[in-house]
Amino acid sequence: MGAHNSRKLPWPCPYWQRAVNVTPLEFQLVDQVAARVHYFRFIAVLIALATANTSAAFVGSGACRDCHSQEYENWQGSHHDLAMQLPSADTVLGDFNNARFVYNGITSTFYRDGDKFMVRTDGESGALENFEVAYVFGVYPLQQYLLPLSRGRLQALNIAWDARPKAAGGQRWYHLYPEENIVADDPLHWTGPYHNWNTRCAECHSTNVVKNYNAITASFTTTFDEIDVGCESCHGPGEQHIELVTADKLDGAANGGFPTDLSQRGSWAFQGDDPIARRTQPLDSDAQIDNCARCHSRRGTLGDYHYGADLLDTHRLSLPQTPLYHPDGQILDEVYVYGSFVQSKMHMAGVVCSNCHEPHSMQLRLPDNAVCSQCHAPATYDTPAHHHHPVTSSGALCANCHMPETTYMGVDPRRDHSMRVPRPDLSMVIGVPNACNQCHQEEDANWSLAALREWGVRFRDTATHPARAFHSFESGDDRAIPKLAEIAADTNSPPIWRATAMEALGRVGGRDAMQTVATILYDDDPLIRTSTVRSLAFLPPPQRLQLLTPLLDDPITAVRLEVAVALAPVPLEQIAPAQANQLAALFAEYERIMGMHADMPSVLMQLGIFRLARGNPVGAEKAYRDAIALNYQLIPAYLNLADLLRREEREDEARGLLKKALQVAPDNGAALHALGLLETRSGDETLALEYLRRAAAVETTGTRHRFVYAIALHDLGQPGKAIEQLQALLRASPNNQEVLLALANYSAAQGQRDRARGYVQQLIKLSPGNPNYQQLYQQLTQ
Numbered sequence: 087m088g089a090h091n092s093r094k095l096p097w098p099c100p101y102w103q104r105a106v107n108v109t110p111l112e113f114q115l116v117d118q119v120a121a122r123v124h125y126f127r128f129i130a131v132l133i134a135l136a137t138a139n140t141s142a143a144f145v146g147s148g149a150c151r152d153c154h155s156q157e158y159e160n161w162q163g164s165h166h167d168l169a170m171q172l173p174s175a176d177t178v179l180g181d182f183n184n185a186r187f188v189y190n191g192i193t194s195t196f197y198r199d200g201d202k203f204m205v206r207t208d209g210e211s212g213a214l215e216n217f218e219v220a221y222v223f224g225v226y227p228l229q230q231y232l233l234p235l236s237r238g239r240l241q242a243l244n245i246a247w248d249a250r251p252k253a254a255g256g257q258r259w260y261h262l263y264p265e266e267n268i269v270a271d272d273p274l275h276w277t278g279p280y281h282n283w284n285t286r287c288a289e290c291h292s293t294n295v296v297k298n299y300n301a302i303t304a305s306f307t308t309t310f311d312e313i314d315v316g317c318e319s320c321h322g323p324g325e326q327h328i329e330l331v332t333a334d335k336l337d338g339a340a341n342g343g344f345p346t347d348l349s350q351r352g353s354w355a356f357q358g359d360d361p362i363a364r365r366t367q368p369l370d371s372d373a374q375i376d377n378c379a380r381c382h383s384r385r386g387t388l389g390d391y392h393y394g395a396d397l398l399d400t401h402r403l404s405l406p407q408t409p410l411y412h413p414d415g416q417i418l419d420e421v422y423v424y425g426s427f428v429q430s431k432m433h434m435a436g437v438v439c440s441n442c443h444e445p446h447s448m449q450l451r452l453p454d455n456a457v458c459s460q461c462h463a464p465a466t467y468d469t470p471a472h473h474h475h476p477v478t479s480s481g482a483l484c485a486n487c488h489m490p491e492t493t494y495m496g497v498d499p500r501r502d503h504s505m506r507v508p509r510p511d512l513s514m515v516i517g518v519p520n521a522c523n524q525c526h527q528e529e530d531a532n533w534s535l536a537a538l539r540e541w542g543v544r545f546r547d548t549a550t551h552p553a554r555a556f557h558s559f560e561s562g563d564d565r566a567i568p569k570l571a572e573i574a575a576d577t578n579s580p581p582i583w584r585a586t587a588m589e590a591l592g593r594v595g596g597r598d599a600m601q602t603v604a605t606i607l608y609d610d611d612p613l614i615r616t617s618t619v620r621s622l623a624f625l626p627p628p629q630r631l632q633l634l635t636p637l638l639d640d641p642i643t644a645v646r647l648e649v650a651v652a653l654a655p656v657p658l659e660q661i662a663p664a665q666a667n668q669l670a671a672l673f674a675e676y677e678r679i680m681g682m683h684a685d686m687p688s689v690l691m692q693l694g695i696f697r698l699a700r701g702n703p704v705g706a707e708k709a710y711r712d713a714i715a716l717n718y719q720l721i722p723a724y725l726n727l728a729d730l731l732r733r734e735e736r737e738d739e740a741r742g743l744l745k746k747a748l749q750v751a752p753d754n755g756a757a758l759h760a761l762g763l764l765e766t767r768s769g770d771e772t773l774a775l776e777y778l779r780r781a782a783a784v785e786t787t788g789t790r791h792r793f794v795y796a797i798a799l800h801d802l803g804q805p806g807k808a809i810e811q812l813q814a815l816l817r818a819s820p821n822n823q824e825v826l827l828a829l830a831n832y833s834a835a836q837g838q839r840d841r842a843r844g845y846v847q848q849l850i851k852l853s854p855g856n857p858n859y860q861q862l863y864q865q866l867t868q
Contacts, residue, residue, distance in 0.1 A: 142322075142323040142324070142325040142326040142343075142345075143323055143325040144293065144294050144311040144312065144318050144323045144324065144325070145318070145323070145324045145325055145328055146311070146312055146316065146318075147161070147312060147316035147317045147318070149324060149328060150317045150324065153331070154317075157317075157446045158317075158446075160444060160446035160447040161316075161317070161446040161447065164446065164447050164448045164449075165224075165225060165226070165448055166314065166315035166316075166319070166448060167314050167315070167316075168224070168225040168314065169223075169224065169290075169291040169292070169314045169315045170221050170222070170223055170224075170232075170291040170292055170313050170314055171221065171222045171313065171314065172221060172222070172313070173202075173203045173219045173220075173221065173222050173231075177222045178203055178219070178222055178229075178231075179222075179225070179229045179247050179249050180196060180229060180231070180247030180259065181196060181247070181259070182196045182197055182198050182203050182204070183196075183197070183198070184196070184197045185197075185259065187245055187259040187261075189245065189261045190267045190268070190269070192207070192208050192214075194206060194207035194208075194245055194259075195207075196259070199218075202218050202219075203218070203219040203231070204216055204217065204218055204219070205217045205219065205231065205233060205243060205245075207243070207245070207276075208269075208270055208275075209235075209270070209277060210235065210270060210277045211270060212269065212270035212271075217233040217234070218233070218234070219231045219232070219233065220232045220233060220234050220240060221240070221313075223242055223283075223287070223291065224291075225249065226249045226250070227248065227249055227250050227256070227497050227498050228246040228247065228248060228249060228260065228495060228497060228498065229246060229247045229249050230242045230243060230244075230246045230247075231243045231246075231247075232283050233276070235277060237303065237304060237305035237306065238284070238305050238306035238307055238308065239282060239283075239284060239305075239306060240282070240283035240284060240288075240308075241276050241277055241281050241282060241283060242276065242281045242282075242283055242286075242287060243276045243281075244261060244262040244263065244268070244274070244275070244276040244281055245259055245260070245261050245262075245276075246259075246260055246261075246262060247259060247260070248260040248497055250497060255497070256497070260496065260497065262495055262496070264496060271718070272719075273687075273716070273717040273718070273719055273720075278717075279685065279686065279687060279716050279717060280717075282685070283308075284297055284299070284306040284308045284685070285297065285299070285683070285685050285686060288308060288310065289380075289381070289387065289391070290315070290380070290381035291314070291315065292310035292311075292312060292313055292314060292315065292319075293310060293311050293312035293313075293314070293315060293316045293318050293319040294310055294311040294312070294318065294319075294323070295308065295309070295310045296308065296309050296310070296390075297682070299682065299683070299684065299685050301681060301684040301685070304685070306685075320348065320377055320378075320445070321344050321345075321346070321348065321393075322344050322345035322346060322393035322394070323344075323345070323393075324343075324344065326343040326344070327342055327343035327344055328343075329343070330342070330343040331343075341394075344393075345392075345393035345394040346373050346377065346393050346394030347371070347373060348373055348374045348377055348440075348445075349374075350369060350371055350372075350373060350374040350375075350438045350440075351374075351438060351440045351441055352365050352366070352367060352369065352436065352438075352441075353365070353366045353367070354366065354441075354460070354461055356463065361462065361463035361465070361466035361467065362461060362462055362463070363460070363461040363462075364435070365435070365436045368436065369436035369438070372396075372397075373394065374438045374439060374440060375424070375427070375428075375433075375438050375439055376395075376396060376397040377393075378424070378439045379397050379401075379403075379424035380397065380400070380401065381422070382422045382423045382424050383397075383401070383403060383404075383421070383422050383423065383424030383425055384403075384404040384410060384419075384420070384421040384422055384424075384425055385397075385401040385402055385403050385404060386401065386402040386404075386683075386688075386689075387400070387401055387402075387683060388400055388401055388402055388643050388644060388647065388679055389643060389678075389679045389682060396612055396642055398612045398613060398616060398642050398643070398644035398645070399612075399641070399642050399643045399644070400643065401644070402616075402644050402647075403424075403425065403582075403613065403644075404421065404425060405425070405582060405585055405586045405589065405617070406425060406426075406429065406582060406583070406586055407586060407589075408560060408787065410425075411425070412518045412519065413516055413518060413553045413556045413557040413560065414506075414509070414512055414516070414518045414551070414552075414553035414556075415429045415504055415506075415553070415583070416502055416504065416506070416518060416519060417492050417500070417502045417504075418492075420494045420495075420500070423500075423503045424503075425582065426502050426503040426504040427439075427503040427504065427505075428580055428581070428582045429504045429580050429582055429583060430503065430504050430505045430506070430580075431505065432505050433580065434580060437461075441460070441461075442457050442460075454483055454484075454485075455468045455482075455483060455484050458484045458485075462484075467484070468482075468484075470482070473487065474541050480525070481525065485501060486521065486525065487508055487521045487522075488505050488506060488507070488508075488521070489501040489502050489503065489505055490502055490519070490521040490524045491524075508520045508521040508522045508534070508538075509545065509551075510522055510523065510531040510532075510534035510535040510538065511531075511535055511545045511548045512548065512551060512553055512554075513531035513534075514531045514532060514535065515548065515554070516553060516554060516557040518553065520534060522534035522537070522538075550569075552569070552573055552579075552583065554566075554569075555569035555570050555573065555587075556570070556586070556587075556590070559590050560787050560788065561787070561788075561789075561818070561819055562788060562789035562818075562819035562822045562825075563819055563820060563821055563822060564594070564821065564822060564823050564824075564852070565821050565852065567591065567594060567596075567598050568598060570587040570590050570591055570598075571587070571591060571598040571599070571601065571602045573587040574587040574588040574591060574602045574605075574606060575602055575605045575606060581611045581613050581614050582613060584606070584611075584614055584617075585613045585614050585616070585617035585618075586617070588602060588603075588606065588614065588617045588618050588621050589617045589620055589621050591621060592618075592620065592621025592622065592623060592624060593621075593624075594624070595624030595625070596624075599621065599624060600625075603618055603621065603622065603633070606618050607619070607633060607637075608636065608637075612640075612642040612644065612645055615637065615640065615642070615645045616642070616644045616645050616648050619634060619637065619645060619648040619649055619652055620648050620651075620652070622634070622652050623652065627653065627655045627656045628656075630652050630653060630656075631653055631656050631661070634649050634652060634653060635665070637649050638668050638669070638672055639668075643679070646672060646675065647675075647676055647679065649672065650672045650673055650675070650676040650696070651676070651692075651695075651696055651699075653669060653672075654673070654696050654699035654700050655699045655700075656669065657701075658670060673700065676696060677693070677696075680692060680693050680696070681693075684712070685716070686716075687713040687714075687716040687717035687720050687723065688713070688720070690709045690710070690712045690713035690716070690723075691709070691710065691713045691720065691722060691723045691726065693705075693706075693709040694706040694707070694709035694710040694713065694723070694726055694727070694730075695726060697709060698726075698730060703730055703733075703734065706730055707727065707730055707731075710723050710726055710727035710730065711727065714727070718750060719750050719751070721747050721750065721751055721754050721756065721757060722756075724743055724744065724746065724747035724750075724757065725744075725747070725756055725757065725760055727743060728740040728743045728744050728747075728760060728764075729760070731743065732764065732767075737764065737767075737768065740764060741761070741764055744757055744760055744761045744764065745761070748761070753780075753784050754784075755780075755781045755784045755785050755791055756781075758777050758778070758780045758781035758784070758791075759777070759778065759781035759790075759791050759794065761777040762774050762775070762776075762777030762778035762781060762794075762795075762798070763778075763794075765777060766778075766798065771802050774798065774802075775795075775798060775799070775802060778791070778794060778795040778798050779795055781794075781795065782794075782795035782796075782811070789815060789818075789819050789822060789824075789825070792811065792814075792815045792818075793812075793815060793824060793825060793828070795811060796808045796811035796812045796815065796828065797828065799811060800828075800832055805832055805835065805836060806836070808832060809829065809832050809833065809836070812825050812828055812829045812832070813829065816829065821848065821852055823849055823852060823853065826845045826846075826848055826849050826852075827845075827849060829841075829842075829845045830842045830843075830845035830846045830849070830862065830866075833845065834866060839866055842866055843863065843866045843867065846859055846862050846863045846866060847863070849862075850863060
């Protein structure tokens with residue numbers, strides 16, 4: 087079920103935004119707005135027409151067998167076919183012959199009771215209980231087992247059967263968290279929210295799943311039409327198709343009577359001496375990859391699924407950001423392929439999933455390098471002159487160099503589908519992995535780079551590679567901002583990178599962010615629109631409202647929901663009634679969709695943020711507390727709730743809550759930082775500095791905690807230590823203008839005018855057009 091080996095959660099606490107005074111460039115967008123309003127309404131009509139037949143009934147994969155016998159045969163025994171099954175002697179792979187497994191002192195027993203497959207293990211209370219296996223889940227390399235709990239819940243036991251051959255280390259019971267002590271009250275325990283089948287697994291292991299969560303009773307009445315991933319999981323309901331076939335009216339019927347057409351494989355041909363094949367006709371639809379991405383991506387679910395709709399109409403996609411990806415976009419956490427693939431040159435050239443994978447069997451269309459040779463001429467690429475390895479070695483396999491593996495859940499290697507060139511030069515400067523050293527682990531990146539140079543490979547963009555900008559930005563180096571603006575506006579860059587760059591710009595605001603917003607806010611790509619809307623938090627609500635009015639009825643759900651979040655602070659009583667009604671309907675849609683997933687702690691936290699922005703602190707407090715009740719390790723919920731309590735002058739409650747957060751995560755920098763600020767306001771300077779010092783000491787990304795600690799040292803009477811802290815921070819984050827300005831001011835106050843002028847000269851070099859820096863320099867030279 088894709089359980090995570092990390093406690094990193096997909097919905098981080100929102101970044102605090104710096105207030106920035108910007109020229110209102112948004113007024114330049116007025117001419118664009120009118121045109122885009124008509125465009126989006128037109129698209130909405132097209133989507134409504136395209137998905138109008140999704141009310142047809144599901145008929146089951148068996149109805150497809152007679153006419154589509156080869157596809158049906160390919161599907162039989164595939165991972166889709168075996169995604170979920172009823173337990174039987176044929177489907178259960180694990181050892182239920184009174185096998186025992188010991189984990190952290192608890193002995194679980196797997197046994198048979200007649201035809202039933204039983205597990206005796208620690209339940210919700212921590213005591214040993216007997217559970218009957220309700221379903222078999224997955225097949226290889228791990229098979230999990232679904233056990234029933236109260237309120238309609240099915241839970242995936244996190245003791246799985248390792249189905250690999252014994253020679254490969256398999257044929258054993260295996261705990262998904264072998265290095266941790268997961269006990270009954272831990273959210274990662276099999277009875278917890280992150281192993282709940284209804285929410286976390288069902289959509290991608292069965293056909294036409296309807297979760298049916300009741301937030302009042304915290305219960306499920308989940309249903310599905312077919313137990314496994316059948317034909318209609320991808321193609322949509324088949325009733326209309328069957329009716330057309332029966333009536334001999336299939337010819338000319340749109341999509342053959344299905345809600346969508348998935349046949350985007352296309353035809354490819356080599357042109358002249360070009361060793362890479364090209365599409366003979368441009369790809370005109372993302373229907374196939376969006377369909378696959380419904381499950382093969384790191385995403386959140388938005389409402390009900392609509393066959394044929396854009397991925398973002400039903401899901402919210404995770405971008406290549408920390409902690410899910412490395413700065414260059416290589417996979418780090420388990421991200422399920424799509425977010426990597428859409429970074430690739432293959433995607434930009436029109437490659438779709440079925441060009442490489444037979445979609446019914448899920449196998450590669452051809453073995454090893456032959457699948458690549460469909461489009462990459464083997465005389466050029468499948469030769470030692472290209473790969474520089476012995477022909478029969480693992481280094482001669484295209485995938486080992488261009489799609490290196492990362493192992494998840496301890497036993498499941500998955501390939502990076504961004505299909506990139508190994509870059510040991512980037513490994514040396516920003517620490518990202520490279521395929522060369524993933525094989526040659528005894529060597530370092532310098533060795534790999536030297537080997538590539540011997541082969542004649544030269545990297546001329548090491549200093550300007552986009553990954554450098556993302557890495558520098560995360561390190562607090564503002565020099566990366568122009569490069570990020572360039573990436574966001576570059577129509578030749580993959581949209582997922584443009585969206586990621588735009589969100590980074592939104593975190594700092596300013597002219598670069600505003601100018602980029604003016605370029606891409608109404609882009610045709612919904613991912614770019616979604617992220618650009620999300621980036622507007624640096625603007626005051628009235629300016630957001632003016633910019634986002636054309637997107638209030640955007641045809642894509644993810645865009646609309648981000649608009650709802652961005653405009654949540656707008657007082658409805660202060661705007662025109664018609665617009666207020668439109669906004670009220672949008673806010674209601676947000677509450678409705680998020681409420682469908684109120685069994686997820688991260689969603690409850692988002693609801694809390696939204697409700698507080700809407701002026702509903704009572705509703706926000708309930709959402710935060712409900713999130714913590716589901717996952718007591720969700721530190722961002724503690725932080726947001728503590729801030730709410732502080733605003734209401736309930737500082738003792740806030741302090742107690744933050745201390746509980748530290749009991750859960752003693753070295754959590756954000757909690758330490760929040761406590762330091764709270765104690766600063768309360769007047770306990772000694773305790774405040776200690777909390778802020780600890781927060782600064784554990785900060786590894788960004789500079790905020792270290793910077794605030796330095797400011798606190800200065801304001802609380804320790805200017806010398808403040809300067810030392812800022813100088814250390816400047817070494818870690820060169821050319822950080824915020825740090826340089828503080829150093830200039832503090833050094834001048836200490837009588838160190840020459841040093842202060844040096845800092846200001848650096849500021850002028852970084853931002854030559856800033857009159858404030860020029861004025862400060864003149865003051866220091868008088």
